[in-house]
Amino acid sequence: MNSYLFEAAKAAMAHAHAPYSNFAVGAAILAEDGRIYAGCNVENASFPEGWCAETSALGAMVTAGAKRIREVVVVGDGERLTTPCGGCRQRLAEFAGPETLVHACGPQGLRQTFRLGDLLPAAFEKGHLA
Ligand code: THU
Numbered sequence: 487m488n489s490y491l492f493e494a495a496k497a498a499m500a501h502a503h504a505p506y507s508n509f510a511v512g513a514a515i516l517a518e519d520g521r522i523y524a525g526c527n528v529e530n531a532s533f534p535e536g537w538c539a540e541t542s543a544l545g546a547m548v549t550a551g552a553k554r555i556r557e558v559v560v561v562g563d564g565e566r567l568t569t570p571c572g573g574c575r576q577r578l579a580e581f582a583g584p585e586t587l588v589h590a591c592g593p594q595g596l597r598q599t600f601r602l603g604d605l606l607p608a609a610f611e612k613g614h615l616a
Pocket of ligand 1: 504507509510511526527528529536537538539540560568569570571574
């Protein structure tokens with residue numbers, strides 16, 4: 487795991503707006519342009535309007551003009567691993583491949599690395615629309 491990526495995700499986690507779940511998450515994406523894009527979860531008093539850290543990071547990446555993901559770090563605290571939710575797995579898959587690594591981290595560092603293809607098998611993708 488790229489340690490700059492971990493530090494970026496952790497810094498983003500510190501900015502999480504999570505007053506309802508009290509579950510802060512940070513995510514960072516290393517894109518093929520060599521740059522790092524980070525984001526945090528942003529909750530809302532109207533609960534379904536909140537979104538995940540991975541989605542924030544993806545928004546930053548696409549806004550900057552990058553389109554391909556090299557590696558992803560997600561940082562969350564708690565006993566269980568913070569892995570991307572189903573919706574974020576699908577959003578990540580739009581810009582990554584099955585071999586792309588997703589590192590699930592705690593505040594102290596790496597806990598487990600997954601291939602995106604293992605997190606989202608049989609993904610629905612662009613090719614399905616051809
Ligand atoms: N959350 C993320 O931001 N990313 C994940 O990988 C898992 C869940 C957020 C959504 C919500 O703000 C809070 O964590 C609790 O579900």
